[in-house]
């Protein structure tokens with residue numbers, strides 16, 4: 001039985017959170033509290049939604065994406081759910097997988113239940129957001145301390161130089177959500193919480 005994911009939010013389609021058009025999945029909960037984190041709404045451990053991988057894709061998969069980007073919050077605080085999600089995306093749906101984490105790769109390697117997630121990750125980007133070292137190019141990370149680990153041959157660093165650092169998504173009810181790797185201030189009556197794959201870990 002697949003583990004349920006404690007979710008903050010899901011963006012069904014985005015073009016500023018990794019290569020091509022991607023579903024962005026924000027896990028809920030992070031204890032790191034990096035100063036300047038874009039995704040403070042993800043820090044609390046009370047999820048907005050709890051879904052199995054199959055339920056998540058049933059609800060949010062548009063059929064237009066080439067892969068998923070997982071962010072948070074801290075995905076590796078739910079290692080079983082992260083593993084099941086990545087395995088489902090890769091094996092059942094043949095999607096590519098990009099994961100942003102606030103942990104360093106060395107820490108993940110030391111924990112078996114976290115390390116096994118790498119079996120289904122194409123690209124891992126590690127490290128929490130550092131306010132003193134913001135990324136200023138179009139490369140898809142929030143700060144320059146964050147490193148890219150290419151676990152398969154699916155992507156190279158060139159694929160992470162994007163066309164923009166942020167995008168606005170207008171919902172059917174007229175509310176506007178920003179996502180990506182730059183902070184955007186929206187008028188209060190139209191704004192939803194900014195969801196930045198860690199822009200936060202930025203992801």
Ligand code: SF4
Nearest residue numbers: 030033034037102200
């Ligand atoms: S930047 Fe990432 S690791 Fe740091 S507080 Fe935000 S979500 Fe947590």
